[in-house]
Amino acid sequence: MIVVSAASGAFGSTVLELLADRLPAGDIVAAVRDPSRATGLAARGITVRRGDYDDADSLRAAFAGADRLLLISSPELDPERRTRQHRAAIDAARTAGVKAVAYTSFLGADTPRPGMPDAHHATEEALRDSGLPCTLLRHPFYSEGFLDAAVLREAAATGTLPDGTGGRGLNTALRADLAEAAVRVLTEDGHLGRAYDFTGEPWTMPRLADTLSRLLGTPVTTAERAEPAPGARGMLEGLVRAGVLERTTGDLRAVLGRPATGLDDAVARVLGIAR
Incomplete structure (x- = not known):
């Protein structure tokens, strides 16, 4: 049980x-x-x-x-x-x-x-x-914390994606991938005594802008935000600028037995775009 x-x-x-x-x-x-x-x-x-x-x-x-x-x-x-x-x-x-x-x-x-x-x-x-x-x-932090559907749709409408990360990398992962990894650990042998450091495919905000451009067929570029974002978003962006989210490992891929969900598929899922 x-x-x-x-x-x-x-x-x-x-x-x-x-x-x-x-x-x-x-x-x-x-x-x-x-x-x-x-x-x-x-x-x-x-x-x-x-x-x-x-x-x-x-x-x-x-x-x-x-x-x-x-x-x-x-x-x-x-x-x-x-x-x-x-x-x-x-x-x-x-x-x-x-x-x-x-x-x-x-x-x-x-x-x-x-x-x-x-x-x-x-x-x-x-x-x-x-x-x-x-x-x-x-x-890691959930990708969903950085891939807000409303923000992405506004970026597509205006052609500008606000960026407070300084172009540094993010090692986030989708909640669904992390849940699948947990289920595998619970139902498969060979995981006891292990400590897994899970990270997804690394990405940046400029890459996110490129992804939006390709998926939606409209040019999107990043624009450095003059002021920190309010609330938790600003805190997260501060961590990114400090390089805290740039560490990556192969642990999530190893447990899943496949690559973690990439940025294109993650954005498509958030925006409800069929791929």
Whole structure:
């Protein structure tokens, strides 16, 4: 039996869809904070259990009988609370007799540094200390965070794609590719004890402009943004300008058994263009 925690989120839902293509629905358990919001899963024959990262008893009950657990990282952004939640989930998995854990960590979590990866680094250490057989799935940022459909359509309409990256590279990956990799780790042998550093095909904003030009048949060029983008977008672009997202590995390709989805196909998917 495979249990997926935080299963009602976008990533967890994608994992469940792919798992259901490989396994009988009765062999899959979705652990969610609020089961009343997961009636669609139950209708498909997937067992739904309450599993709240802030409720250790619910986690133990949700993980009971699991051969493998996909521990999807909490959406909580506060590193201290997130670390507590993950440690509670690891303790619950050990108590419940879970046989193996795959954890969705973050690229670079093997080296502690200030910011979001801190909780992931602490969680990786907690998993190692737990004695549970585990696989670390270190994710990059999702490509979808940079491929906003509204922004791409406006760029096509105006011929200009605002760029705050300084032309530096991005090693993002589509959520669907990362979900497929998780499913392979959960359902195939040979992954226990491994730590995978997942990255997709590297790309740049000028290349994205070229892709839009080709796919839509209208010239698009980049224009350096005078002011940082608001909110999370500006933070992400700052990381790109610093070169943080230029590291690439072959791990995602190796686990998928195929190349990760390329930029052309990713943009076509975001814009709903048939290829």
